[in-house]
Amino acid sequence: MLDTDSALYDAFVAKDSRFDGRFFVGISSTGIYCRPVCRARQPKAENCTFYATAAQAELEGYRPCLLCRPELAPGTSITDATTKLAHKAARILEERCGGGESIEKIAGLLGCTDRHLRRVFTKEYHVTPLQYLQTCRLLLAKNLLTDTNLNVLDIAMASGFGSLRRFNDVFKKHYHLTPTSLRKQTVAENHKNWEITFALGYRPPYQWEDMLNFLAGRAIAGVEVVKNGEYMRTVHLKNAKGMYDSGWIRVGHKPQKNVLSVTMSETLLPVLPQILARIRHLFDLYCNPEAVYETLKVMNNIRPGLCIVGTRVPGCFNAFEMAVRAVLGQQISVKSASTLAARLVSQYGMPIQTGIEGLTHAFPSPEDILALDGPIENHFGPLGVIGTRSRTIYELARKITQGEIDFTFFLQPEEEMKKLMEIPGIGNWTAQYIGMRAMEWPDAFLETDAGVKKALQPYTSKELLKMAESWRPWRSYATINLWNSL
Numbered sequence: 001m002l003d004t005d006s007a008l009y010d011a012f013v014a015k016d017s018r019f020d021g022r023f024f025v026g027i028s029s030t031g032i033y034c035r036p037v038c039r040a041r042q043p044k045a046e047n048c049t050f051y052a053t054a055a056q057a058e059l060e061g062y063r064p065c066l067l068c069r070p071e072l073a074p075g076t077s078i079t080d081a082t083t084k085l086a087h088k089a090a091r092i093l094e095e096r097c098g099g100g101e102s103i104e105k106i107a108g109l110l111g112c113t114d115r116h117l118r119r120v121f122t123k124e125y126h127v128t129p130l131q132y133l134q135t136c137r138l139l140l141a142k143n144l145l146t147d148t149n150l151n152v153l154d155i156a157m158a159s160g161f162g163s164l165r166r167f168n169d170v171f172k173k174h175y176h177l178t179p180t181s182l183r184k185q186t187v188a189e190n191h192k193n194w195e196i197t198f199a200l201g202y203r204p205p206y207q208w209e210d211m212l213n214f215l216a217g218r219a220i221a222g223v224e225v226v227k228n229g230e231y232m233r234t235v236h237l238k239n240a241k242g243m244y245d246s247g248w249i250r251v252g253h254k255p256q257k258n259v260l261s262v263t264m265s266e267t268l269l270p271v272l273p274q275i276l277a278r279i280r281h282l283f284d285l286y287c288n289p290e291a292v293y294e295t296l297k298v299m300n301n302i303r304p305g306l307c308i309v310g311t312r313v314p315g316c317f318n319a320f321e322m323a324v325r326a327v328l329g330q331q332i333s334v335k336s337a338s339t340l341a342a343r344l345v346s347q348y349g350m351p352i353q354t355g356i357e358g359l360t361h362a363f364p365s366p367e368d369i370l371a372l373d374g375p376i377e378n379h380f381g382p383l384g385v386i387g388t389r390s391r392t393i394y395e396l397a398r399k400i401t402q403g404e405i406d407f408t409f410f411l412q413p414e415e416e417m418k419k420l421m422e423i424p425g426i427g428n429w430t431a432q433y434i435g436m437r438a439m440e441w442p443d444a445f446l447e448t449d450a451g452v453k454k455a456l457q458p459y460t461s462k463e464l465l466k467m468a469e470s471w472r473p474w475r476s477y478a479t480i481n482l483w484n485s486l
Contacts, residue, residue: 012025094276206289231251237275
């Protein structure tokens with residue numbers, strides 16, 4: 001992070017995309033705040049004040065710019081925050097801003113007191129958790145007003161305001177205009193009534209084709225489809241009222257705008273914040289590619305082109321789904337694992353009507369697995385899953401359901417990976433792989449992996465582990481680069 005106002009202003013003048021989302025600029029002459037990449041007329045330095053978060057700028061009375069749209073700014077990765085607790089709390093607030101959960105409850109989920117959370121959060125982000133939450137809701141609502149044809153009441157509820165009156169009051173107080181007035185000032189594209197389309201920003205460059213190729217090779221038939229340069233999947237998520245909402249999502253790439261285009265069925269409106277958070281995780285939108293490359297470019301001394309700037313670590317949309325597929329893939333080919341996962345979905349997944357060819361089922365939940373009568377081998381065996389892996393999947397489902405393993409509120413991924421290895425059938429490779437993709441662990445390294453060894457032959461596993469020490473804390477990105485090189 002640049003540490004002086006002069007350096008920040010220079011980055012603002014340069015429209016340097018590496019700093020997009022890492023600070024915001026309040027402009028006193030207009031009363032608005034912008035992203036550092038904003039293409040509006042450049043303000044004078046004396047009129048600029050710099051803020052670490054959009055919430056901090058709004059706390060000072062600034063309104064979001066209608067041109068650069070601060071709600072599209074990419075977030076920061078888990079290693080960027082000096083306080084992991086504050087960082088994780090911010091992610092939860094973003095994901096659950098539509099649910100009306102209290103700060104006390106979020107603190108409880110993170111295993112601390114609300115007083116401690118407020119203190120740590122305010123020190124890290126310069127605003128209270130409540131102020132940050134309100135900005136999340138306002139920016140989500142602004143995005144919906146700008147990019148969709150949803151009525152204002154639906155937007156108010158989806159953004160977590162609870163009532164239209166409260167939404168109007170808060171919106172007018174902070175942005176000095178009503179939601180309908182904002183909509184009149186923006187020109188939205190025509191959208192189908194049963195679809196919602198969003199844009200999610202990232203820091204360029206982004207190796208989109210490599211990401212799609214990775215996901216396509218591991219797509220589960222019935223749940224996921226990759227075609228025509230887009231990723232599509234079914235969704236089945238629990239909303240704030242404890243009810244499930246089902247539908248589909250489609251994710252494409254708009255490189256000229258440095259955004260991913262996200263389209264989803266309108267049936268998913270009640271779980272919209274959850275979906276956006278999961279897509280950011282799946283496509284690694286918090287990544288700062290220049291920071292990663294600065295450390296990993298030494299890989300190109302081994303072989304030119306081994307590390308490509310802009311390579312992302314594929315995350316996951318459904319942690320249990322990804323973990324099960326990882327277990328199924330032990331000691332067999334990627335294609336064979338996909339076949340077994342597809343059989344499991346066809347037999348035990350929940351049918352979903354999407355109207356999209358190839359999207360027919362939601363992946364079975366941990367509760368679905370535990371509800372099966374009799375020994376689990378009797379159910380999975382006929383599908384081609386051996387007994388040891390069947391029991392591993394069942395135990396994984398049990399531990400997740402009982403809260404012994406947590407893919408959601410983890411603060412120490414390494415501790416969760418140790419818990420995973422206590423399950424018979426899950427060793428270091430599987431735990432590291434799950435940590436890398438489900439828990440945003442940027443420093444996983446699979447020195448015994450066949451692909452990693454092939455990419456760096458003739459080195460031994462011991463030699464690879466020693467070599468990779470210089471790649472910390474980005475060894476997950478090194479692993480993906482090695483796989484992509486094949």
